[in-house]
Amino acid sequence: MTQQALPEWERIRRTFEEAESLPSEERTAFLDRACPGQPGLRAEVESLLAAHERVTGQDLLASPFAAPSAAEEREFEAARIGTVVGSYRLCEVVGRGGMGLVHRAEHVDPRMTQRVAVKCLRRDFRPDDLRRFREEQRILARLEHPNIARLLDAGVAEDGMPFLILEYVDGMPLTEYARAHGLTTSQRIELFETVCAAVQAAHESLIVHRDLKPSNILVGRDGRPRLLDFGIAKLLEEGSGEPAALTRTGQHVLTPEYASPEQYRGETASTRSDVYSLGVVLYELLSGRRPHDLAGLTAAQAERVVCEETPRPPRAAGTGRELADDLVLITMTALSKDGARRYASVAQLAEDLRRHRGGLPILARPDTLTYRTGKFVARNRGAIAAAALVALALVAGVVATARQAAQTERRFEQVRALANTLLVDIQDEIRDQPGMTTFRRKLVERATAHLDGLSGDTRDDPALRAELAAAYEKLGELEGDPQFASLGNLAGAIARYRHADSLRALLLAEAPADPARRRARASTSARLAMALSWNGDNDSAMVLAGRALAELAALSRALPGDPVLRAHSARVRSELGWYRIWAGQAEPGMEDTRVAAAALDSLLARSPDELELSLARADCAIYRSDGLKFAARYANVVEELEPQIARLERLGRDHPLHVRLHRKRLGCLKQLGEALEWLDPPRALRTYEEAIRVSREQVLVDGDNFSTRRNLASSYSHLGGLLLDQRRYEPALVALSEASEAQRWLFEQDAQNHSDGSNLATSLMWMGQASAKLSRHERAIELAAAAVRVRESMLARLTGDAANLGNLSSARGALGEAYRGRAEDPRTARQQAGADRARAAAEYRAAIEGWERLEKEGRRMEFWASSIANCRRGLAAVESRTR
Amino acid sequence: MTAGEADSDITRLLRESAGGDAAARDRVMAMLYDELRRRARFQRHLHGRAQTLNTTALVHEAFLRLGGGAQPQWQDRIHFLRVAARVMRNVLVDHARRRTAAKRGGGVPDVPYEDGEWLPELKDGEVLAIHEALERLEALDERQARVVELRYFVGLEVAETAEVLGVSAATVKRDWTLARAWLQRDIERHS
Structure with missing residues (x-):
């Protein structure tokens, strides 16, 4: 449209708006250009511009209703003093927040000496404030903790204003208290740990505080810190209605110095946002200053600083001395810009502080060799540790020149001894140390390549072949054994174990009566059996384990009192039982595990809490739980697991960094959670949360390790599935997106791994379903389509896989549901709804077709029955509307 | 009418008035007027004097009370603010007219003086001049007139005004600039 054609x-x-936006000296030239031959327009605009100049700076239209000045606000507050709210008379104002005002108050009955705090809304509150006020009341009613100021009563005053009666804390802000009492660093940390406990308690009630700062953490005269002001706190499980609005509001009321980057960006605040704010408080507590100086910055500048600039490491308050490295690291970990790099929980932050005070290695240490080795040597001042260090130094030098070295017999022996040291002694010693996976791979690769090279020349040396078998076994363990910290390549592990097993078989054939060779063969076979079982081949696993067990039984008869042999037999027997359970032979399988459990219990009675025995017993409980679960004996599962979890927890305190121990605990927790889903869903939820905590810790210390990542993903996925069942869609989405993030990573690393892809597709599909329930149709469609894509990409390699085909149909059905959801939403435009119905029908049909194909091949599984019925119903609904 | 009836009434009336029902809007305005007066007097009682009036708070309080225990809907609040702007404008203009009439010796005002007691001290002439100029601006640019009404008579900020009118804050700022210039010139021409 041209200017001419516009109404006057x-x-x-x-023209006015454009001219007004220019500096005044440019306006004449602009009007010359803009109003050629339109003197009327030009005169009008010029006259308005002149009026604009006159009115600028004047108070015409200055609203008589502008917000009251601060002085007037104080006057208003003063007028309230002495008035009675509930049974309390208001005294002075002790706190002012974004929406609320807190008075100290006294009971009208002078005999009642308890002093309380009365919180009411500010005079110019907004409807959102009222909602948050009620939310705070609900939140406080859930919280009962010695370090959280208690809610005593709540009500509505005569003038209609709601109020809360709270425990009055006569104290000072945390940082001020520390300064005033001249607390030492150690005392400060101890005090801070108490604060962490309170925040953790809130988190465990699914409450995020979102406004942690020293003025909300008062330390009473009794030295007890108390957490206050849950005014903008949020219930994690709530908010399905308007999470975005809540976040917007949250953004308005954030405290610049303490808010996390994600709060600045207006994203959903999580428990990790509280970790960040606690990090700021800790920084201030230790160093006397805040990580960022935001004074005088605009909101946009502050956001940039908080979101992008890494703060300087804290230095000790007052003295300016260096703080202990670990303390700096703990603080900086809590302050990570990226929530995923922070402590996963406040409990973890507190745990690291506790570890620091106790001189233990902290979890936040980056995966540096020097640190690990440093702590390792510090705690194991034995020969192995020294040997490890020497060997490490030599790996690069001596082994690299191994080929030349091998030319003389003397050097050959030296190098061989070194390779063995690297491979067996050090590998075993660091096997259960976290953060060693990458290092171990290098170690084992070099040593094996080296032994391979040597073995070419010495085929007839049985000792060398035994060493090679051990080397391949270690390599298999490292490469993909799900039992150990591994690099996630199960097929590789099976190949290595097979190689080791055939070497052992040859050695045994040369000397069938040699007890060492018999024992070694049994052990290797049992390992191979386990790897095969993980790969779904329980038939071969049963054969191998059965043979290993027979061998061990024969050896036991020769050496009746040998506890190591007994333990080994029991372990293999429990494994055999597990394979049988999975192969459908429930009764003999349960009997195997029962016998194994009894044997292990009697060994444990003699050496209580012995680590390897405890781990074997926990495994046995996990295997038994599978059998019990298949028989729907959930209460028995709980009985079976509880004592094992308790023991592992006990042991965990002495072995904070023992990888296998924590993973075993995790395995028990997940089994327990699955059983509790049937018995006690709230407890199942807590159990999964504990599992997540444990697995996050493991990822934190050992992120290279595929097994730890997989465990984390599966913990979240369990939790997400349970929440979905409970129709708690918002938190389900949070858990599932954590799961899918980790699963996507795993799938990207190894697209060959079927189960990672399958798990990812399932998480995406569930997220789609949760989004559809929340009427987020676009997101639901996106997620279901992504699930279909993942399944399709796996189809290329797994054409014959019935499970994947059937699950592809499930994903298509979910996509159909998502389209139908949008079509049926009254807000959707009619044309769009029509197109969505057509897409939904196409997806439903493709899904049903897929299942029907499987059925024709006789491969339909009961598992999908309800999904098929759902798809048919959906298709019928869509078709009836289309007609 | 019981309190409960009043509660459901206001929500229904708000929706009807948003849908263009003039009778419903008049009822809402009457209810709102009463409520505003009650609330303002309470404020004054606490304050001791009515130098300024925090209309934003007043309007929201009124809204919450009229909405009763029900959780107010966002849309309702927007309609409510639109209506409230109208009510405040009428109240102020009426009051200014009565006082002006009384001062000019046009006889005894037909409402007791104390009824205007809750209003802030305003220059009656200015209120009337703005009101009349605004009527003329309304004929030219309806949205600019709404912007002025919300900002001047309810005291809303730019962002809130934008929210109520469903436009961007930049639009409100531009409208406000031109409207002020236009009103300034108009008032000068008519005085």
Whole structure:
């Protein structure tokens, strides 16, 4: 539209606005250009511009209703003093927040000496404030903790204003208290740990505080810190209605110095946002200053600083001395810009502080060799540790020149001894140390390549072949054994174990009566059996384990009192039982595990809490739980697991960094959670949360390790599935997106791994279903389509895989549901709804077709029955509307 | 009418008035007027004097009370603010007219003086001049008039005004600039 064609006022308006946006000296030239031959327009605009100049700076239209000045606000507050709210008379104002005002108050009955705090809304509150006020009341009612100021009563005053009666804390802000009492660093940390406990308690009630800062953490005269002001706190499980609005509001009321980057960006605040704010408080507590100086910055500048600039490491308050490295690291970990790099929980932050005070290695240490080795040597001042260090130094030098070295017999022996040291002694010693996976791979690769090279020349040396078998076994363990910290390549592990097993078989054939060779063969076979079982081949696993067990039984008869042999037999027997359970032979399988459990219990009675025995017993409990679960004996599962979890927890305190121990605990927790889903869903939820905590810790210390990542993903996925069942869609989405993030990573690393892809697709599909329930149709469609894509990409390699085909149909059905959801939403435009119905019908049909194909091949599984029925119902609904 | 009836009434009336029902809007305005007066007097009682009036708070309080225990809907609040702007404008203009009439010796005002007691001290002439100029602006640019009404008579900020009118904050700022210039010139021409 040209200017000419516009109505007169429009032309005036546009010309005025454009002219007004220019500096005044450019306006004449602009009007010359803009109003050629339109003297009327030009005169009008010029006259308005002149009026604009006159009115600028004047108070015409200054609203008589502008917000009251601060002085007037104080006057208003003063007028309230002495008035009675509930049974309390208001005294002075002790706190002012974004929406609330807190008075100290006294009971009207002078005999009642308890002093309380009364919180009410500010005079110019908004409807959102009222909602948050009620939310705070609900939140406080859930919280009962010695370090959280208690809610005593709540009500509505005569003038209609709601109020809360709270425990009055006569104290000072945390940082001020520390300064005033001249607390030492250690005392400060101890005090801070108490604060962490309170925040953790809130988190465990699914409450995020979102406004942690020293003025909300008062330390009473009794030295007890108390957490206050849950005014903008949020219940994690709530908010399905308007999470975005809540976040917007949250953004308005954030405290600049303590808010996390994600709060600045207006994203959903999580428990990790509280970790960040606690990090700021800790920084301030230790160093006397805040990580960022935001004074005088605009909101946009502050956001940039908080979101992008890494703060300087804290230095000790007052003295300016260096703080202990670990303390700096703990603080900086809590302050990570990226929530995923922070402590996963406040409990973890507190745990690291506790570890620091106790001189233990902290979890936040980056995966550096020097640190691990440093702590390792510090705690194991034995020969192995020294040997490890020497060997490490030599790996690069001596082994690299191994080929030349091998030319003389003397050097050959030296190098061989070194390779063995690297491979067996050090590998075993660090096997259960976290953060060693990458290092171990290098170690084992070099040593094996080296032994391979040597073995070419010495085929007839049985000792060398035994060493090679051990080397391949270690390599298999490292490469993909799900039992150990591994690099996630199960097929590789099976190949290595097979190689080791055939070497052992040859050695045994040469000397069938040699007890060492018999024992070694049994052990290797049992390992191979386990790897095969993980790969779904329980038949071969049963054969191998059965043979290993027979061998061990024969050896036991020769050496009746040998506890190591007994333990080994029991372990293999429990494994055999597990394979049988999975192969459908429930009764003999349960009997195997029962016998094994009894044997292990009697060994444990003699050496209580012995680590390897405890781990074997926990495994046995996990295997038994599978059998019990298949028989729907959930209460028995709980009985079976509880004592094992308790023991592992006990042991965990002495072995904070023992990888296998924590993973075993995790395995028990997940089994327990699955059983509790049937018995006690709230407890199942807590159990999964504990599992997540444990697995996050493991990822934190050992992120290279595929097994730890997989465990984390599966913990979240369990939790997400349970929440979905409970129709708690918002938290389900949070858990599932954590799961899918980790699963996507795993799938990207190893697209060959079927189960990672399958788990990812399932998480995406569930997220789609949760989003559809929340009427987020676009997101639901996106997620279901992504699930279909993942399944399709796996189809290329797994054409014959019935499970994947059937699950692809499930994903298509979910996509159909998502389209139908949008079509049926009254807000959807009619044309769009029509197109969505057509897409939904196509997806439903493709899904049903897929299942029907499987059925024709006789491979339909009961598992999908309800999904098929759902798809048919959905298709019928869509078709009836289309007609 | 019981309190409960009043509660459901206001929500229904708000929706009807948003849908263009003039009778419903008049009822809402009457209810709102009463409520505003009650609330303002309470404020004054606490304050001791009515130098300024925090209309934003007043309007929201009124809204919450009229909405009763029900959780107010966002849309309702927007309609409510639109209506409230109208009510405040009428109240102020009426009051200014009565006082002006009384001062000019046009007889005894037909409402007791104390009824205007809760209003802030305003220059009656200015209120009337703005009101009349605004009527003329309304004929030219309806949205600009709404912007002025919300900002001047309810005291809303730019962002809130934008929210109520469903436009961007930049639009409100531009409208406000031109409207002020236009009103300034108009008032000068008519005085």
